[in-house]
Amino acid sequence: MARAGKVNWALFNPKTYATILYLLLSLPLGIVYLTIAITGLALSIGLTPVFIGIPLFFGVAKMLNGIVKFEQSLIRHILGLPTPPASAPSQPQTEAGQNWLQRMVKGFDGELFFRNLMLVFLRFVTGIVFFAVMVTAISLGLGFIALPVVHIILMNEIQVDILENNLFQYFHIDWSYNQQYLLYVGFGLVLFLIALRVVNGLMQVQRRIMYVDESYLQPSPEPVEAQFFAPVQPSYGEFEDNKPAQEKAWLA
Secondary structure, three states: OOOOOOOOOHHHOHHHHHHHHHHHHHHHHHHHHHHHHHHHHHHHHHOHHHOOHHHHHHHHHHHHHHHHHHHHHHHHHHHOOOOOOOOOOOOHHHHOOOOHHHHHHHHOOHHHHHHHHHHHHHHHHHHHHHHHHHHHHHHHHHHHHHHHHHHHHHHHHOOOOOOOOOHHHHOOOOOOHHHHHHHHHHHHHHHHHHHHHHHHHHHHHHHHHOOOOHHHHOOOOOOHHHHHOOOOOOOHHHHHHHHHHHHHHHHO
8 A cells, every 4th residue: 555646747647736736725624623623622621510511522532533534535535545444333232222421432432532633733733834835846836937928028018127137147148038938947847846746745744644544454354244154164073073973874
């Protein structure tokens, strides 16, 4: 699974542009996730004396688990990863005779809750950092690519030469505007390709932070039909014990 989900030919791969959209939405989604987590925990702690906070706390734990699973499925869908194997269904007869509070307490996993809470917090932090890095990297590449068009528009509309005092004059290089245009566009294309690779690298980092590959490492449960309808093979000792009786029956 470490090789799956890698992006080749980043410029022509739709995964790259899906990742850009994901990182653009990561900032507002991270804020929403963190707001839901903090508000839910604060209300559950504050309403604990009136007993409403206890079921609210378990509801927040379920919601955090749903947020983490949603993010994992979203990353899995963008990278084209296969659907993980389904976990073994719980036995309904074990929950018979229990009320809703007992079922919630039994289904609560403290380690999973703290892990999901930390993942939501990291989702908020990485949403800000990854958004800033991606926007800066892509803006640099697109800025150099669009520089000739901007220069021509400014020269024709308001007679402003943004390339009048440039780096070429300090080194006494007498290049025409067309030659400078080609250099800027070429440099911008290189920066843009590097930015796309950076974007895909950020998605791989987010994939590891959100434990996307964890579900593939868990062994798939054996089907129930295979357990009930598996043929029972007699042992070799039983076959040897029955062999003399069968020979006596044949001789008789």
